[in-house]
Structures are given as C-alpha cells and as structure tokens.
Amino acid sequence: MTGKKLTLQLDFHSGLPIYTQIVNQIQSQLVNGILKPGDQLPTVRALALELRVNFNTVARAYRILDEARIISTQQGRGTYITEIPPPEISEKLRRESLASLTQRFISEAFRLGFSEREVSQMVRDSLKLVLSRVEASRKEAADNDSK
Amino acid sequence: MTGKKLTLQLDFHSGLPIYTQIVNQIQSQLVNGILKPGDQLPTVRALALELRVNFNTVARAYRILDEARIISTQQGRGTYITEIPPPEISEKLRRESLASLTQRFISEAFRLGFSEREVSQMVRDSLKLVLSRVEASRKEAADNDSK
DNA sequence: TCCTTTATTGTACTAATTGTATCATTGTCA
DNA sequence: TGACAATGATACAATTAGTACAATAAAGGA
Numbered sequence: 001m002t003g004k005k006l007t008l009q010l011d012f013h014s015g016l017p018i019y020t021q022i023v024n025q026i027q028s029q030l031v032n033g034i035l036k037p038g039d040q041l042p043t044v045r046a047l048a049l050e051l052r053v054n055f056n057t058v059a060r061a062y063r064i065l066d067e068a069r070i071i072s073t074q075q076g077r078g079t080y081i082t083e084i085p086p087p088e089i090s091e092k093l094r095r096e097s098l099a100s101l102t103q104r105f106i107s108e109a110f111r112l113g114f115s116e117r118e119v120s121q122m123v124r125d126s127l128k129l130v131l132s133r134v135e136a137s138r139k140e141a142a143d144n145d146s147k
Numbered sequence: 148m149t150g151k152k153l154t155l156q157l158d159f160h161s162g163l164p165i166y167t168q169i170v171n172q173i174q175s176q177l178v179n180g181i182l183k184p185g186d187q188l189p190t191v192r193a194l195a196l197e198l199r200v201n202f203n204t205v206a207r208a209y210r211i212l213d214e215a216r217i218i219s220t221q222q223g224r225g226t227y228i229t230e231i232p233p234p235e236i237s238e239k240l241r242r243e244s245l246a247s248l249t250q251r252f253i254s255e256a257f258r259l260g261f262s263e264r265e266v267s268q269m270v271r272d273s274l275k276l277v278l279s280r281v282e283a284s285r286k287e288a289a290d291n292d293s294k
Numbered sequence: 295t296c297c298t299t300t301a302t303t304g305t306a307c308t309a310a311t312t313g314t315a316t317c318a319t320t321g322t323c324a
Numbered sequence: 325t326g327a328c329a330a331t332g333a334t335a336c337a338a339t340t341a342g343t344a345c346a347a348t349a350a351a352g353g354a
Contacts, residue, residue: 017330038160043312054332059313069258072162075313076339080160083259095269098261102273105252108156112179114245116274123270126249127263164339190303201341206304222304223348 006035006042010051018053022061027070030081037083041071044079153182153189157198165200169208174217175244177228188218188226 008025010018029035041047044062048055062079065071073079109119155172157165176182188194191209195202209226212218220226256266 019330040160045312055313056333057331060331062313072160073313074160074162074339075337076311077160077164078312097259098256098265098269099273101252101256101259102266102269103277105248106270106273106277109245109248110277112175112181112244112248114179116278118245119249120270120274122245122249123253123267126246126253127267130250130253130257131263166339192303202304203342204340207340209304220304221348222346223302225303225348 006047006050008047008051010053018051018057019061019064022047022051022058023064026061026065030070035081037081039081041079041081153194153197155194155198157200165198165204166208166211169194169198169205170211171247173208173212175248177217178240178244182228184228184230186228188228190225 006026006029008022010021012018014021016024026035026041035041041062042050044055044058048058051058062071062073066073066079069082071079072082106119114122153173153176155169157168159165161168163171173182173188182188188209189197191202191205195205198205209218209220213220213226216229218226219229253266261269
C-alpha cells in the first residue's frame with residue numbers, strides 16, 4: 001500500500017461535482033503545506049474507497065491536477081505532488097532550489113567527463129531549442145483559437 | 148562478491164520508469180568511459196539491493212542492454228560490458244548523452260518556473276564555482292607534494 | 295583427479311499494484 | 325423529452341514484485 005493519508009471532506013449535496021471538490025481540496029492542502037512536493041498521493045482506488053466514490057472519479061480529479069502540472073501521475077507507479085515550488089515561497093528559497101538543481105546537473109556532467117566548454121555550449125544550444133519549441137506551440141495554439 | 152561498484156541516481160518520481168533510468172545511466176557511463184568493455188556489472192540482486200528495487204527491475208534493464216549488445220549477461224556467471232564496443236559508441240553518442248542530460252535539466256528547470264535568463268545565469272555561476280573549487284584542490288595537492 | 299554438494303547468478307512465468315480508455319447509466323435542467 | 329454533465333462499470337496497459345528454476349562456478353571430500 002502506498003500514498004499519504006489524505007483527509008478530504010466531500011459534500012455530496014453541494015452541487016459541486018465530486019471531482020471538483022477533490023481537485024480543490026488537494027490544491028488547497030498543497031497551498032497550506034499539508035501536502036508537500038514529492039508526497040505520494042493515495043492511489044485512485046484507495047482514495048475512492050475511502051471517499052466511497054468510483055475510482056474513475058478520483059482518476060478524473062487526478063487527471064485535471066496532472067494537466068495543471070500540480071501532480072504527476074504515473075501508470076503502474078502512483079501519483080506524486082510535483083516539485084514545483086509554490087509561488088509564495090521566498091526568492092531565496094527559489095534561488096536555492098535552482099542552484100541545487102543546477103549543481104546536480106553540472107556535477108553529473110563533469111562526472112561523465114564533459115568539459116566546462118562542452119557543458120556551457122550544450123546549455124546554450126538546448127535553451128535555444130526549447131525556446132523555439134515553446135514559440136512554435138504558442139503559435140499553434142493561437143492558430144487553433146482563431147479558426 | 149562480484150561486479151564493479153556502480154553509482155546510479157534514481158529519481159522515483161521523475162515519471163521515467165526505474166528500468167529506463169538504469170538503462171540510460173549505464174549507457175551514458177559506458178559512452179563516457181566510466182564503464183569500460185570487459186567490466187563486470189553488479190549482479191542483478193546486488194544492484195537491486197543497493198537501489199532498493201526489486202531485482203527483476205534490474206534484470207529488465209540488463210535484458211534491454213543485452214538486447215542492444217551493450218552488455219552480455221550470462222546465467223550463472225554475471226553481467227559484463229561487451230568487449231567489442233558497438234560501432235555507434237562514438238563522439239556522436241557522447242554528444243547525445245550530454246544533450247539528453249542537459250534537456251532533462253532544462254525542462255525540469257522550466258517546469259519549476261524558472262526563466263531562460265535565470266537558468267543560464269545559474270549555470271554560469273555554478274560552473275565558475277565548480278571550476279574554482281577544482282582549482283583550489285589542485286593547488287592544495289601541489290602544496291602537499293612540495294612539502 | 296573427479297565427483298558431489300552448495301552457493302551464486304541470471305531467467306521465466308506469474309501475480310499484484312497502479313493509472314488509462316471507453317462506454318453505459320443516471321440525474322438535472324431547459 | 326432531449327441534451328449534457330457527472331458518475332459508474334469494465335476491460336486494458338504499464339510497472340514492479342514474488343516464486344521457482346536453470347546454468348555456472350566454487351568448495352570439499354573420496
């Protein structure tokens with residue numbers, strides 16, 4: 001059995017869809033620090049059992065949260081809160097998380113024998129590539145909107 | 148006990164299956180000379196114990212590498228890096244492994260909400276930091292030699 | 295030396311756990 | 325009553341774990 005215990009209060013007569021209530025409450029627990037990045041959520045079946053709803057309803061909520069990049073669901077593995085630092089964290093913490101991410105990357109690259117020059121060149125190239133892809137998908141979305 | 152010590156970094160909620168991460172990292176260590184033809188890898192059980200995964204997960208990774216002719220697994224003997232390095236192990240592959248490492252880093256940073264500017268600045272800073280540390284330890288070694 | 299036994303190692307097959315996809319059912323509201 | 329949204333049922337796919345087995349090597353004794 002996996003996944004953190006999750007205490008949710010559903011109101012079956014509120015008019016709000018169950019999956020919306022699940023989405024909202026997970027989101028608010030994340031904002032309030034009850035859930036933290038990296039936490040594993042209950043499985044769709046376990047949470048469904050506890051809430052006495054169909055597991056597809058939980059799956060739907062999880063899918064919405066996944067599309068919002070709030071959680072990451074992985075078939076056969078489980079679902080996890082993503083590591084995105086909440087927007088309200090301090091700039092200092094934010095920088096630290098980028099610094100540690102970067103240091104992991106660089107030390108791995110060095111361990112693999114790449115030089116400073118190779119690493120910085122590859123970072124430049126990759127950034128360029130990613131940005132051009134972002135640009136392209138933004139354009140595509142605009143096209144879809146206009147048609 | 149057999150098999151070279153193997154340093155692998157697993158991320159259990161990266162979305163990538165464990166066996167894929169094992170495959171990728173062994174491949175990149177080979178391409179970059181950390182593993183050499185003829186080296187014996189840890190046994191499926193030993194590596195599994197160290198990584199805290201089921202040994203079948205390691206076996207699956209080894210099977211994939213075996214099918215790619217990168218390693219040779221022999222029942223009752225162990226697992227070895229193939230003596231004849233596949234012809235495609237070349238500068239090209241080496242560059243590709245850096246590219247994929249870099250892309251993982253960048254997409255993670257973007258997912259965390261950092262901008263291109265922040266990422267490239269942090270890479271510059273971190274590289275500088277690492278290089279200065281390398282320099283310092285080289286100097287210290289030289290001092291020790293001379294005394 | 296040669297045979298037997300035991301330990302080590304990878305393999306095969308199966309089961310369990312987890313999320314996904316699709317369609318059916320239900321309920322509400324215009 | 326027809327349309328649509330919400331929920332449920334069922335079958336499926338991906339990942340990992342459990343168990344038994346086969347091949348090889350190493351150890352030990354006749």
